[in-house]
Amino acid sequence: xxxxxxxxxxxxxxxxxxxxxxxxxxxxxxxxxxxxxxxxxxxxxxxxxxxxxxxxxxxxxxxxxxxxxxxxxxxxxxxxxxxxxxxxxxxxxxxxxxxxxxxxxxxxxxxxxxxxxxxxxxxxxxxxxxxxxxxxxxxxxxxxxxxxxxxxxxxxxxxxxxxxxxxxxxxxxxxxxxxxxxxxxxxxxxxxxxxxxxxxxxxxxxxxxxxxxxxxxxxxxxxxxxxxxxxxxxxxxxxxxxxxxxxxxxxxxxxxxxxxxxxxxxxxxxxxxxxxxxxxxxxxxxxxxxxxxxxxxxxxxxxxxxxxxxxxxxxxxxxxxxxxxxxxxxxxxxxxxxxxxxxxxxxxxxxxxxxxxxxxxx
Ligand code: TXA
Ligand code: MG
Numbered sequence: 001x002x003x004x005x006x007x008x009x010x011x012x013x014x015x016x017x018x019x020x021x022x023x024x025x026x027x028x029x030x031x032x033x034x035x036x037x038x039x040x041x042x043x044x045x046x047x048x049x050x051x052x053x054x055x056x057x058x059x060x061x062x063x064x065x066x067x068x069x070x071x072x073x074x075x076x077x078x079x080x081x082x083x084x085x086x087x088x089x090x091x092x093x094x095x096x097x098x099x100x101x102x103x104x105x106x107x108x109x110x111x112x113x114x115x116x117x118x119x120x121x122x123x124x125x126x127x128x129x130x131x132x133x134x135x136x137x138x139x140x141x142x143x144x145x146x147x148x149x150x151x152x153x154x155x156x157x158x159x160x161x162x163x164x165x166x167x168x169x170x171x172x173x174x175x176x177x178x179x180x181x182x183x184x185x186x187x188x189x190x191x192x193x194x195x196x197x198x199x200x201x202x203x204x205x206x207x208x209x210x211x212x213x214x215x216x217x218x219x220x221x222x223x224x225x226x227x228x229x230x231x232x233x234x235x236x237x238x239x240x241x242x243x244x245x246x247x248x249x250x251x252x253x254x255x256x257x258x259x260x261x262x263x264x265x266x267x268x269x270x271x272x273x274x275x276x277x278x279x280x281x282x283x284x285x286x287x288x289x290x291x292x293x294x295x296x297x298x299x300x301x302x303x304x305x306x307x308x309x310x311x312x313x314x315x316x317x318x319x320x321x322x323x324x325x326x327x328x329x330x331x332x333x334x335x336x337x338x339x340x341x342x343x344x345x346x347x348x349x350x351x352x353x354x355x356x357x358x359x360x361x362x
Contacts, residue, residue: 091216
């Protein structure tokens with residue numbers, strides 16, 4: 001299959017492909033997503049195929065505004081409406097209870113062939129989206145082109161990040177083409193992603209609500225709206241054998257370049273010094289570091305993560321830096337790491353996962 005690049009003016013074409021069950025790379029403010037009609041089970045299955053994604057890892061549904069929530073979810077707590085009001089459209093995904101199907105709806109589904117479930121307007125989320133869970137992740141992205149596509153398609157768009165499973169998420173249309181070229185119908189080029197790593201996921205089906213994945217909305221900002229919020233252990237450490245994170249995707253080594261990564265955590269000057277002291281003489285040891293220290297490693301491939309003071313810039317550049325390291329063919333990656341305040345928490349989480357939690361504290 002030849003994968004076509006679409007331009008922002010091709011919103012209608014992208015929407016048509018999605019509606020009819022094709023696969024389209026879509027820009028969002030966080031990362032590029034791989035979207036299709038979230039009500040069409042066959043289409044959703046083809047996402048898993050294109051990405052090589054494990055079947056037990058559910059997808060999130062993208063909607064153009066909060067009024068769509070009630071079509072697909074039930075028992076929506078008041079806190080969810082408050083969060084939507086404050087952060088949507090924007091980089092927040094809420095896990096909510098799926099709307100149950102009435103017996104009448106189920107009977108009607110029984111009579112229909114699987115592939116036409118989407119055509120009679122029942123607005124039922126297939127198990128293919130939720131991986132059989134009774135909850136669903138809902139997100140209203142802030143990217144104007146993405147929202148135009150969803151609105152025009154008129155269906156919720158199921159979309160994981162547009163990388164091959166296990167690779168860093170794509171933050172440019174070209175990165176998505178690198179992973180998905182030949183596997184999907186089209187990629188809509190909406191420019192570079194502004195946030196650079198994925199949405200924050202909050203589970204609102206438990207009390208207190210629980211942070212499942214740090215992302216584009218910092219924890220501190222969630223705390224302004226929610227009285228209480230718990231952090232899922234999978235955010236900060238490797239799960240033990242047999243332990244299940246609440247976001248199934250958090251258990252995989254993820255966001256990972258080909259080369260092993262060592263994350264060095266601590267005050268920037270000290271982590272930079274640690275790397276200098278421990279990096280091998282080989283050219284094939286690469287460094288991801290704060291801008292201030294880039295000139296320390298002139299004998300090595302270096303990717304700048306941004307200023308040590310600017311976690312937002314670090315977030316924007318992290319996945320690009322990991323991909324660039326792969327392109328350079330490095331054999332080992334050393335990475336400096338910010339502290340966990342603000343967007344730092346999400347940067348640390350992605351770096352730690354890229355490193356399989358191989359972290360040195362200095
Ligand atoms: O920013 C984003 O969220 C991007 C853009 C494209 O919207 N999407 C994204 O999707 O990151 P994905 O599939 O790469 O990550 C979604 C995560 C996975 O870890 C998955 O396990 C979790 O959300 N998830 C999905 N549905 C869930 C549910 N019902 N309960 C718990 N976790 C869920
Ligand atoms: Mg992903």
